Amino acid sequence: MVRRACWLLVVFAFLGVPACAPEVRVDTSGHVGDGVLTVLVGDGPHRQILEYAAERTGSRLSIRIESAGADANRRVAHGTADAAYFQHIPAFEGRTAQDGITDLAILARVHVVPYGLYSRTYTSLDQIPHFGSVLVPSGQAPLARSLYLLQHARLLTLNKEFGGTSLADLTVTDANVMDSQRHLTITQADPEQFPEVIGAVDAVIMNPVTAQENGFAPATPLLREPAPRNPYTNVLVGRAGNAADPRLVTLARQLESPEVADYIDAEFAGSVIAANPRRIDPPVPTSPDTEPGEPAHRTPPPRP
Numbered sequence: 001m002v003r004r005a006c007w008l009l010v011v012f013a014f015l016g017v018p019a020c021a022p023e024v025r026v027d028t029s030g031h032v033g034d035g036v037l038t039v040l041v042g043d044g045p046h047r048q049i050l051e052y053a054a055e056r057t058g059s060r061l062s063i064r065i066e067s068a069g070a071d072a073n074r075r076v077a078h079g080t081a082d083a084a085y086f087q088h089i090p091a092f093e094g095r096t097a098q099d100g101i102t103d104l105a106i107l108a109r110v111h112v113v114p115y116g117l118y119s120r121t122y123t124s125l126d127q128i129p130h131f132g133s134v135l136v137p138s139g140q141a142p143l144a145r146s147l148y149l150l151q152h153a154r155l156l157t158l159n160k161e162f163g164g165t166s167l168a169d170l171t172v173t174d175a176n177v178m179d180s181q182r183h184l185t186i187t188q189a190d191p192e193q194f195p196e197v198i199g200a201v202d203a204v205i206m207n208p209v210t211a212q213e214n215g216f217a218p219a220t221p222l223l224r225e226p227a228p229r230n231p232y233t234n235v236l237v238g239r240a241g242n243a244a245d246p247r248l249v250t251l252a253r254q255l256e257s258p259e260v261a262d263y264i265d266a267e268f269a270g271s272v273i274a275a276n277p278r279r280i281d282p283p284v285p286t287s288p289d290t291e292p293g294e295p296a297h298r299t300p301p302p303r304p
Contacts, residue, residue, distance in 0.1 A: 040068035042086030083238040105240040108252035109275040116221030119203040132202040138188040146205040163229035208271035219270030
């Protein structure tokens with residue numbers, strides 16, 4: 001069972017170099033002329049990655065970059081912008097469903113802001129003890145991502161595989177836990193409370209921002225979410241009917257290219273990872289002390 005913890009009691013519940021080619025122009029504020037591709041972009045990594053990719057298209061591609069507002073998907077659907085790059089897949093699907101937009105499609109899968117498993121006490125997954133305690137962020141989506149990460153670490157087993165984007169896939173809870181190989185105690189708390197309690201747990205799952213705020217390096221977690229098939233991939237979207245537009249095809253291919261993947265790895269040091277990485281993290285080996293088949297909801301035996 002996963003419960004919210006009251007921290008007053010501290011009670012744990014079980015459970016780049018610009019391209020020289022002059023034909024490529026990235027225009028962030030100027031006049032939009034014939035053939036200019038207008039892309040609405042989020043701040044931070046989205047803008048940096050898009051500008052890097054656009055300058056390296058190697059074709060006569062002129063892009064105007066504008067900040068994406070709350071109406072970005074509607075603007076693309078209505079034709080006042082050509083594409084948008086500011087949201088991950090669940091946000092895109094949720095927003096378009098809410099707004100009744102049915103004619104947008106994913107053109108490129110670009111980057112992930114990965115959750116990671118960190119510890120101040122242990123340096124490998126094998127060292128996390130039986131009956132260990134794991135702190136995870138509060139909220140439905142953070143809990144689901146944390147449980148999938150613990151499954152990826154072979155510390156528990158869910159009845160769903162990582163990668164789905166349905167509501168059921170994105171809202172897994174302790175009810176989806178089939179096996180608990182280490183009998184972990186999992187506690188949710190608001191990330192703002194992490195500094196107060198992080199020293200009392202064996203491991204903690206966080207996004208890169210929270211990790212940095214708590215003194216961890218996002219580049220070196222014990223384990224992080226895999227990039228391939230990650231449902232929280234940030235995507236470039238455009239009108240489905242324009243998917244074959246040569247300008248959009250060129251931009252999409254560049255955003256998914258090995259060159260951009262290398263740039264993301266070098267520029268963001270683990271706080272952002274490429275959705276199409278050149279290097280795939282090796283699979284997590286089965287620990288010799290794993291006990292497959294242990295029922296998740298049985299009463300755990302007492303500590304020795």
